[in-house]
Amino acid sequence: MAAFEIAGHAFDSRLIIGTGGFRSLEAMATAIEASGAEMATVAMRRVDASARGSVLDIVRDSGCIVLPNTAGCFTARDAVTTARLAREALETDWVKLEVIGDDRTLLPDAAELLEAAETLVDEGFTVLPYTSDDPVLAARLEDAGCAAVMPLGSPIGSGMGIANPYNLRLILERSRVPVILDAGIGTASDATVAMELGCAGILLASAISRAEDPGRMARAMRLAVEAGLLAREAGRIPRRLYAEASSPVEGTADLA
Amino acid sequence: MTKSYDVVVVGGGVVGLAAAWRARRRGLSVLVVERGRVGDGASGVAAGMLAPVTEADFGEDRAIALNLAGLERWPAFAAELSERSGVDTGYRRSGALVVAADRDDAEVLRRVAGLQRSLGLEASWLTGREARRLEPGLSPRVPGALEAPAEGYVDPPGVVAGLRAALLAEGGELREQTTVERLELADGGAHLEGMVLGDGASVRAEHVVLAAGAWSGGLAGLPPGEAPPIRPVKGQILSLRAGDRSLPAERLIRTLRCYVVSRTDGRVVIGATTEERGFDVRVTAEGIYRLLEAAREVLPDVDELEFVSARAGLRPGTPDNAPVVGRGEVDGLVWATGHGRNGVLLAPITAEALAALVCGEEPPEELASYGPDRFPARAVGAGRP
Numbered sequence: 289m290a291a292f293e294i295a296g297h298a299f300d301s302r303l304i305i306g307t308g309g310f311r312s313l314e315a316m317a318t319a320i321e322a323s324g325a326e327m328a329t330v331a332m333r334r335v336d337a338s339a340r341g342s343v344l345d346i347v348r349d350s351g352c353i354v355l356p357n358t359a360g361c362f363t364a365r366d367a368v369t370t371a372r373l374a375r376e377a378l379e380t381d382w383v384k385l386e387v388i389g390d391d392r393t394l395l396p397d398a399a400e401l402l403e404a405a406e407t408l409v410d411e412g413f414t415v416l417p418y419t420s421d422d423p424v425l426a427a428r429l430e431d432a433g434c435a436a437v438m439p440l441g442s443p444i445g446s447g448m449g450i451a452n453p454y455n456l457r458l459i460l461e462r463s464r465v466p467v468i469l470d471a472g473i474g475t476a477s478d479a480t481v482a483m484e485l486g487c488a489g490i491l492l493a494s495a496i497s498r499a500e501d502p503g504r505m506a507r508a509m510r511l512a513v514e515a516g517l518l519a520r521e522a523g524r525i526p527r528r529l530y531a532e533a534s535s536p537v538e539g540t541a542d543l544a
Numbered sequence: 545m546t547k548s549y550d551v552v553v554v555g556g557g558v559v560g561l562a563a564a565w566r567a568r569r570r571g572l573s574v575l576v577v578e579r580g581r582v583g584d585g586a587s588g589v590a591a592g593m594l595a596p597v598t599e600a601d602f603g604e605d606r607a608i609a610l611n612l613a614g615l616e617r618w619p620a621f622a623a624e625l626s627e628r629s630g631v632d633t634g635y636r637r638s639g640a641l642v643v644a645a646d647r648d649d650a651e652v653l654r655r656v657a658g659l660q661r662s663l664g665l666e667a668s669w670l671t672g673r674e675a676r677r678l679e680p681g682l683s684p685r686v687p688g689a690l691e692a693p694a695e696g697y698v699d700p701p702g703v704v705a706g707l708r709a710a711l712l713a714e715g716g717e718l719r720e721q722t723t724v725e726r727l728e729l730a731d732g733g734a735h736l737e738g739m740v741l742g743d744g745a746s747v748r749a750e751h752v753v754l755a756a757g758a759w760s761g762g763l764a765g766l767p768p769g770e771a772p773p774i775r776p777v778k779g780q781i782l783s784l785r786a787g788d789r790s791l792p793a794e795r796l797i798r799t800l801r802c803y804v805v806s807r808t809d810g811r812v813v814i815g816a817t818t819e820e821r822g823f824d825v826r827v828t829a830e831g832i833y834r835l836l837e838a839a840r841e842v843l844p845d846v847d848e849l850e851f852v853s854a855r856a857g858l859r860p861g862t863p864d865n866a867p868v869v870g871r872g873e874v875d876g877l878v879w880a881t882g883h884g885r886n887g888v889l890l891a892p893i894t895a896e897a898l899a900a901l902v903c904g905e906e907p908p909e910e911l912a913s914y915g916p917d918r919f920p921a922r923a924v925g926a927g928r929p
Contacts, residue, residue, distance in 0.1 A: 311601055314863040339822030341775035346863075500602040500655075 292488050294466055295382075295414045295435035301326045302483070303513045304355065304468065305506070306493025308334075309445075313346050315502050320350040323496065323506035328352040329384050332370050333360040337377035344378075355416070357384035362397070364404035371408055383408060384438070384470075384491075385417040394444040398425050402432065409433035418470050421451075423458040430465050437463060438470035438491060441482065445494040447474030450482060460486040476505075476512035483516025484524070549573045549717075551902050552739065552749035554724055554763065556582035558590075558700065558888055559880050560755030561707035562895035565625075568716040570899055575717045575747065577724055577739075583704035585757045589781050589857030590888050591805045591813040592634065592700040594618055597665045597692040598642045598798055599886075600656070606913075607866055608663060610890070613910035615694065617892035622698060628713065631706035634699025634807060640796040641675060642690040643682060643842045649800055650687045657690055667692045679793045681845050697796055697805050700888055727752065727765030729874065736876035739765070751902040753878045758823070758858040760881040772868045772916040774882055776823050776858035780831035781815035784849035792843040801838035804846070812849055814839045818885075825856040859884050863919070869897050869907065870915025878902060879916050 291298045305325040310316040320328060328347045335343050347354050356374035361367040364387060371383040387404055389397030396419055408415045414435045419425055421439040429437050439459055442448035449472060450456055460467050466488035473479050473492040482490055490513050499505035551567045553560045556578030568574045578584070596611030622635035644650035653669075660667040668691050675689035676682045682689075712718060723742035730737045738748035754760045761771035786792070791806035798804075805813040817831045832854050840846040860881045862868060867890060868882040878901050883890050897907030906912065 311603065312863060312865040313861075314865075315603065317863070335820045336822040336824060339775065339820060341773050342820045342822070500659075502603075 292466060294416070299326050299489075301510075301513075302489035302517060303479075303510055304329060304489060304491040305352075305496065306357075306491065307331075307343050307347060307497075308359070308493045309497035310502065311497075313343070316343070316497070317346050317350060318503040319496050319506040320347065320352060321506075322503045322510065324510045326352060327355050329355040329357045329491065329493075331359040332356045332374040332377075333358070337374075353382075354378055354380065355382055355384050356380065357418075358386045358404075360388070361386060362388055362400075364400040364407065367400070367404040368407050371404075371413060372411075375413070381412055382414045383416065385415050385434075396420050396440075398422065401425075402428055405429055405434055406432045416468070421455040421459065423455060423462070426459045426463060426467075430463060434465065436466040436468055436488070438468045441469050441472030441478065444471045445498075446472055447495060448472055449474055449478040450485075453481075453485060456482075456485055456487075473509075476508040479509055479512040480516035480519070483513055484520050486520065489513075546738075546746045546748055547575075548738075548748040549575045549750070551575070551751045551753060552577060552747055553753040553755055554739075555585070555754070555756035555760070555881075556708075556718065556720065557585050557587035557755065557757055558583070558703055558707065558891040559587075559757075559883060559894050560753065561704065561711060562621075562891040563753055563755060563880060563898040564716055565707055565711045565714070566895040566899040567902055568711060568714050570903060572902065574711070575719065575749075576711065577722050577741065578718070578720045579723045579742075581720050582708050582718070583701060585759075586779075586857050586859045586887055587700050587704055589779060589816075589855050590700045591781060591803065591815045592698040592703070592888050593695075593796060593803060593805060594697055594889050595640055595692070595695045595796060595798070595803075596889065597660065597667050597695055598640050598690065600660055600663065600665060602659060604865070605663070608665075610866070610893075610910045610914075611886060612665075613908065614886065614890040614893045617896065618698070618889075621892035625703070625706045625710060629706040629709040631709055632699070632702050633706050634702045635696065636698075636808070637694065637696040638795045639691065639693040640695035640798060641670075641679060641682075641793075642692070642798045643675065643686050644688050645683075645686065645799055645801075645838075645841045647687055652800060653688065653690055660690070665692075666694050679795060679797070681790075681792050681843055682797075683842050683844055686842055695796055697807075698888060699807060703888065703891070724763055727763055727877075729765065729767065731875075733767050734875055736872075736874050749876070751876055751878055753880050753898055753902070754872075755880040757881055757887075758860040760860060760879070767874060770873050770877070770916075772879065772882065772919050773863055774868070775820075775861050777861035777884065778819040778821045778824060778856055779816040779859055779885075780819075780827055780835065780854065780856045781813060782832060782835055782854050783852040784812040784814065784846070785852050786810040786812055787850055789845075789848055792839075792845045792849070797843060799838055799842055802835050804839050804843060811852075812846075814846070816885075823858065825858060827854045827856050831856070859887070867894065867911075867914055868916050869894055869911050870917070871901060872916055 758776035
């Protein structure tokens with residue numbers, strides 16, 4: 289499978305795994321391993337970076353890069369502060385930027401998100417923003433200097449898949465930075481569809497962490513992402529109204 | 545002068561005290577060393593839920609069997625403890641409802657109901673109307689609930705007071721406000737001899753039981769690699785009072801975001817957050833807000849309660865969420881920690897296991913495979929504050 293790059297960093301795996309919602313650290317470690325992910329995102333508002341034996345250590349032990357995120361932030365100021373603290377604590381200037389606008393849907397706050405993205409890019413961060421599937425907002429984030437755009441398929445943890453594939457296509461059409469589908473994946477086929485549509489990668493958490501068997505679902509997601517990418521690269525056949533026999537008639541023996 | 549004991553227990557929480565009491569009942573000489581007051585740690589912020597059925601989750605079949613065995617021990621344990629100590633443990637088989645706050649919750653709970661059925665657990669699905677017939681204080685918006693009739697709760701401060709009284713009445717010793725300076729090893733570190741206490745006193749012990757909760761791995765003198773991966777898992781909990789108003793509910797009420805224990809004496813406990821924040825024990829506005837929000841969503845009467853206190857404590861967590869009960873690498877050392885959210889539930893069966901272990905016997909079958917040796921040698925956790 290072809291490697292892909294974010295901000296000059298090459299990844300073999302196109303699956304980024306979230307660490308929220310696991311029943312135990314052991315289940316998390318098993319799932320990370322099975323997913324083949326090379327990067328895992330951790331909510332900096334919800335962990336103490338100096339605590340030993342906790343989420344961050346599990347991620348590091350798995351060999352994954354820690355991608356701090358600003359989950360739980362409701363204002364640009366809060367998100368920027370959280371990103372700065374994460375940079376200090378983890379010595380990384382990468383951040384998954386999340387600014388939530390509504391408690392119930394956890395949808396992004398577009399205005400605050402753009403402002404926070406501009407501030408953080410200005411401060412030298414590599415910003416990966418979690419955004420709505422609005423093509424204009426995605427373009428504005430790209431223009432602001434974000435290293436990727438990460439539109440949702442549907443709300444966080446909803447498992448509703450890609451609610452508006454048309455919008456996602458519009459974003460994919462014009463984006464020059466990697467487009468990573470972030471949030472909404474419910475099962476493996478959702479991830480495959482996103483990759484077939486042209487996403488550079490998938491970020492998901494709940495679909496794995498809240499599955500009945502997270503380890504098995506992590507492997508399913510790994511294969512699904514690979515399958516979607518391979519299918520896209522292989523080039524699917526056109527859709528037709530009528531059948532076309534898979535064995536051609538020309539060149540067969542004339543037995544008349 | 546160095547005193548000698550058959551068993552020295554480090555940690556005066558429910559697990560440590562119950563273990564000491566059980567060992568004493570078997571005729572062993574026992575000392576409990578507690579750095580604060582008994583029940584100051586995780587026991588002091590526990591709600592005392594005995595809820596193995598509603599706690600059941602996917603992929604944790606082994607834990608469910610253990611938790612059920614834990615529940616089974618409680619009625620007899622509570623009765624014996626009350627009789628010996630004269631203290632009321634607050635044990636009550638109230639039954640429990642896991643309540644859906646909305647239709648999304650109901651979907652999640654129906655999946656859990658399927659799991660419970662497949663495991664043969666005693667639980668049934670109720671419509672919103674049926675649930676409100678049992679608990680009229682539930683919000684009319686509740687679309688359904690899971691009922692687990694065998695569950696209930698105890699009053700952890702009562703249990704701690706009872707264990708303290710029973711232990712002392714039967715000749716066990718207790719030293720509160722006493723830290724452990726260091727453990728002392730002999731035979732090149734292969735054998736645990738005793739310990740030096742914070743006041744300089746030296747005690748010898750045939751067996752040392754480490755029941756110091758989240759702090760168990762940080763004791764000075766432990767050989768490298770001995771400590772299992774124990775980490776602190778923060779929990780915030782609210783205490784309220786019903787006064788002369790009626791209690792919000794009769795049963796233990798849980799949702800996917802909180803639980804509410806309504807004691808017959810009018811005290812109400814709402815818990816608990818689960819946070820990965822190292823040894824931090826600050827009470828936060830968000831913690832209080834989230835718990836109240838989650839509780840009043842299903843029990844609107846919570847608004848009328850008198851607010852008493854908000855506290856935070858540290859549960860001892862392990863990577864697989866299961867306790868560590870068993871002999872250590874070092875001869876004479878026995879581990880009893882890592883009970884996470886189930887310390888109160890598992891205290892009687894853990895005490896039974898520890899009494900067996902220090903007498904050279906095997907622990908109850910359900911706790912037989914929870915020794916520290918199940919973790920790889922390189923300890924991940926074991927932080928110190």
